[in-house]
Amino acid sequence: MIALLRAAVPIFLAMVAGTVGSLIVTSVLGQHDTVTLAAFAVVSSVLTTAAAAVQGALRGLGPFVAPYREEPAAAVPVVRDARWLSLATGALGALAVLCVPLLAAATGVPGEVVREMGALPWFLAAYLLVFASTGGASTILVALGRSRDVLWPTLVFGTGVGGLTALLVPRLGLTGVGVAWVLSGLAAAGVATISLRRALGRPIGQGRPRPREILRLAKVSIPLAGTVLIKFGVLGVVTFAASTTGTRDTATHAVLTTLTGLIMLASLSVAQAAVPEVARAPGPAAARRAQWRAALLAVTGTLVVAGLLLGFGEHALLLFSDDGAVRQRALGLLPVMLLASALDAAQAVQGTGLTALKRSANSLLYFVIGYGLLVVAAVPVARTWGIDGLWTAMAVANGLLVVLQGTGFHRHSAKVGQNPGSTRSPAQAR
Incomplete structure (x- = not known):
């Protein structure tokens, strides 16, 4: 029970850090302009669903990686397969985010809100692809018994997106949120990749897709x-x-x-x-x-x-x-x-x-x-x-x-x- 609690606490703190970052973004936009906040709410509702689906898919990697906890380097082929699957699901999620303005206009969202979205869907779609490029690093780290390392990427993202949003929104409006999201996502992905490489004890590289193994993960x-x-x-x-x-x-x-x-x-x-x-x-x-x-x-x-x-x-x-x-x-x-x-x-x-x-x-x-x-x-x-x-x-x-x-x-x-x-x-x- 104690070991489980120790593993769960860093994951919990990571979730809290992500939540705080999102609350800061909402607070800054609420003080900036009501229409801007409404536009962000519409786009982020789809982003949240798409990101949750991608993250849900990545959590399915755990049982494939966990058996290699004593020999983490042997899990590298599985990690490569996971990256291919992650990019595929991330691309679908990014496409859904890009379609938000069209869907919003078709469902009766006020025109001023749709126009306010601007380039935000493109920035958030790019963020989702960056997130997917990590190949489920957090899930893999937990499976390898390195749950403490999960906290740092989320802390970097939460701090970055909150701070950059407060800095950029007054000048760039909703575009500033998009820039903050992408830059914070890139920083978090970098930290996650470094942590994963250390946990595996060797470079991951990029092997050719193995359709049969990727299908096993997908199931x-x-x-x-x-x-x-x-x-x-x-x-x-x-x-x-x-x-x-x-x-x-x-x-x-x-x-x-x-x-x-x-x-x-x-x-x-x-x-x-x-x-x-x-x-x-x-x-x-x-x-x-x-x-x-x-x-x-x-x-x-x-x-x-x-x-x-x-x-x-x-x-x-x-x-x-x-x-x-x-x-x-x-x-x-x-x-x-x-x-x-x-x-x-x-x-x-x-x-x-x-x-x-x-x-x-x-x-x-x-x-x-x-x-x-x-x-x-x-x-x-x-x-x-x-x-x-x-x-x-x-x-x-x-x-x-x-x-x-x-x-x-x-x-x-x-x-x-x-x-x-x-x-x-x-x-x-x-």
Whole structure:
């Protein structure tokens, strides 16, 4: 448990650093101009989804690299394959970002907001390609037991994007944000590449694509990216459903969603740290033991944050809204939101456990079931029971995912160490 916590803390701090950087950008743009902030919000909503999908795909590399922790240099061919897959997924994400102005105009976004975007989509598409060029360095470092090195690239990016945005936006407007994003991304990619080379103990180089091996990676990585897209898409539908309930309830939903995102940082960091432990397990008992420890730690972290929120009550909500009615509404919904978050934390760990077993396709199927039911129910529930019903429905959906993913993990973990495709390391195999 202590080792897992040590591995998770740097990942958690990296996530916090990235979040702080994004908050600084939003704050600077909000003070600069409302139209500029609106344009950035539209473009970044697509960038966030695309980057999450690319990052989700890269997290599927963990179980392929983890067996080489004792012989990191032997993982170089896998790292090269990962880079090819990363560039392919990054190119698709960049294309989606470039299409934002066209999509925005077609969906009725005000013309002044579309015009304000300017060159920003091109800058952010370039950033996404830079991010993809690292080939999932953070995931690989975690898999090799070097999670401390994950903090530095994100810290460099968060500090750079926040500082450069504050410096450039007054002169260049939204273009300054694009420049800040690309320069910070390049600096972070450089740090990540140096850290990865040190962890591997040899230069990575660039070998020819190995289609069969890349396909093996894709069979685990692409379904994982699919789960991210499903979750983002369904939560978008839930937000739309919440917007039909009234202005204050919509604002309340936004506050609760922001709090959920902050709460989930702890569980997501634990989930990532647990992947190599499950992937390296020599048998079913060890894999299940590592998984239960991760689930316990993730839920505990969620409950600690929940306790702090409940303890500070309305005082904590002052950071997110100056409307007393919204704060009171959010305070009343905190218990059900915290329940939904705790269940989400548990299902996230179970889902990454399936990824560690190279069974992310099963996790994708469970998401289709659990979140498919949520997307069908969202609008009718909102019309009948308002956001109280919506957050209850999200708690139920997350609870269903805990059951489905937990059952799936138990079933598939029974095969750990029983076939040539198991997660045993080369050293263990000898």
